[in-house]
Amino acid sequence: MGGGIQERIAEVFRGRSQTEMARVLGVSQRNISRYVTGAMPGPEFLRALAEVECVDVGWLLTGKPTPIPESPIAGKSSPADLTNASTEDIVKELSKRVRMHVDQATEMLDLARKMQRQIDKLESDEAPKEP
Helix, strand or coil: CCCCHHHHHHHHHCCCCHHHHHHHHCCCHHHHHHHHCCCCCCHHHHHHHHHHHCCCHHHHHHCCCCCCCCCCCCCCCCHHHHCCCCHHHHHHHHHHHHHHHHHHHHHHHHHHHHHHHHHHHHHHHHCCCCC
């Protein structure tokens, strides 16, 4: 599914009500409704959604998967592939990936907010002035 972040959030919710997802994510149903109709969610919501639903924050924000650097468990797709990796290696790698995604999401959200402020300023500068 292409489109914007609201379509990707709706795709993650597939078949579940906004009320159910609000409860699972610990936010109000009103916020969920705002996010699926175009409001930009904050980093805390994106982090919770990515964690609970096992989706990539980079994908939520851009629609493109975030590349993962090589690691001891990179490319391992089934439990059988992980038999030689220690639990500690797996946990370390997953933690590293989560931190990387959170950092990327925070950077992208900061940029999006900066751009929105610039757009708001341009729009207010162009608005007709009252005599």
